[in-house]
Amino acid sequence: MAPDRQLVVIDLHDFDNRRDEITAQLMHAAENVGFFYVKEPALTQMAETMFSATATFFALSDDQKANFAFRPAVNKGWEKLAQVRPSTGTADLKESVSLGFCDMEGLWPSDSVCPGFKDTATAFMLECEKLSVKLLSCFATGLDFPKDYFEKMHNIDKADCQQTLRCLFYHDVTGQVFPPGYWRAGSHTDFDTLTLLFQRPGEGGLEVCPGREAVTEFASSGEIWTPADPIEGAITINIGDMLMQWSDDKLKSTFHRVRTPGAGEYQGPRYSLAYFNQCDRSAIIQGPLKKYPPISGDEFLKAAMKRNYDALSKRKDQALQVERNAAAAP
């Protein structure tokens, strides 16, 4: 059956009275496409303040930002031209700073360096959290779990909480031409449960490729990409690998990527904000049908990173072999 490519916009107004209708819409979008939009103008308005704060942060010198360098063990901090996806083998043309409710010791810029950054980011993350709890309660009901099932396992008050806000800054590429294989963000799925992605109108480039049937499959089936452009007042939402596994593959974690704009398109900077709902390290992931063995949030993320690392190593080995063969050719 051809995949349903329509990215629907779901309106959450009168949430408490319309919960069943909204749950049905969310489940349909998550089962068929894995990407959809949720209308939430108050939160997209608040995101504008966060976008300004991130622009101030990214405008610091690299030396200053290096004080908040990325810590892989906790997935927090700043990195630049560093994230290499197995799908491309090249570093994404971007920098990012990942923030959270815990594991942030020494990673917050002070007010003298970046005025109000910590307060703005914390207030914004708390609002993202509120929306996430609402959406996750619908998915819990839709999967026949208790309503607060996911909320309990994404607990921002716990020391092993892994909720993360990644602020992204894709550099100005005006006038630059990149060879094929260079992406603002190479094709990937998110490792998390649910991503809330804030994009700004006029700064597009995100594309999605539905069609993946099992969370264990690396590639998506088919290579037909559909734009997921920013919509004013709406948040782009996608299912991640954790929820795909937690739903026994019923809800789809879809491949997506961000194109590098070419000549004739807007090639200026692009900012986005991704709030990754990732379950606590100690939470146990297993679907109602027990299709996959139980796995902790900690093990799940480590396994996902290892899968990426192995795929990347394989890619490098293959490239090296091609080089060696070419050098050995008469």
Ligand SMILES: O=C(O)CCC(=O)C(=O)O
């Ligand atoms: O910036 C975007 O639009 C997408 C970012 C993304 O997919 C990610 O960081 O996982």
Ligand SMILES: [Fe+2]
């Ligand atoms: Fe992503």
